[in-house]
Amino acid sequence: xxxxxxxxxxxxxxxxxxxxxxxxxxxxxxxxxxxxxxxxxxxxxxxxxxxxxxxxxxxxxxxxxxxxxxxxxxxxxxxxxxxxxxxxxxxxxxxxxxxxxxxxxxxxxxxxxxxxxxxxxxxxxxxxxxxx
Numbered sequence: 001x002x003x004x005x006x007x008x009x010x011x012x013x014x015x016x017x018x019x020x021x022x023x024x025x026x027x028x029x030x031x032x033x034x035x036x037x038x039x040x041x042x043x044x045x046x047x048x049x050x051x052x053x054x055x056x057x058x059x060x061x062x063x064x065x066x067x068x069x070x071x072x073x074x075x076x077x078x079x080x081x082x083x084x085x086x087x088x089x090x091x092x093x094x095x096x097x098x099x100x101x102x103x104x105x106x107x108x109x110x111x112x113x114x115x116x117x118x119x120x121x122x123x124x125x126x127x128x129x130x131x132x
Contacts, residue, residue: 019128037113087122
């Protein structure tokens with residue numbers, strides 16, 4: 001988690017986008033996730049969002065804390081939120097393109113569906129972002 005050059009940051013961002021897309025497409029195109037977004041209460045959706053952030057945090061912490069003697073907590077938190085926001089944006093884009101995220105008419109349903117698909121996609125982004 002040492003501060004790195006902008007070239008490395010751009011490479012990590014591209015890897016995260018590809019990692020997100022790898023799982024966002026097959027999961028985002030299933031009717032089960034659309035229905036789950038309709039039926040799950042908002043409380044459960046927020047728990048899924050919290051679990052996503054927790055799992056990304058644990059994965060990143062485990063990968064970086066063992067290899068770097070001067071561990072940067074702020075950089076870890078920044079990385080977790082950037083990975084999740086990137087995943088959320090990519091999933092939002094995909095679901096909007098296939099007309100399964102009605103942001104203008106039912107933003108809560110669109111949010112629910114996006115969080116559900118972003119859960120595995122953000123983990124995939126975290127893993128792909130760590131490939132050398």
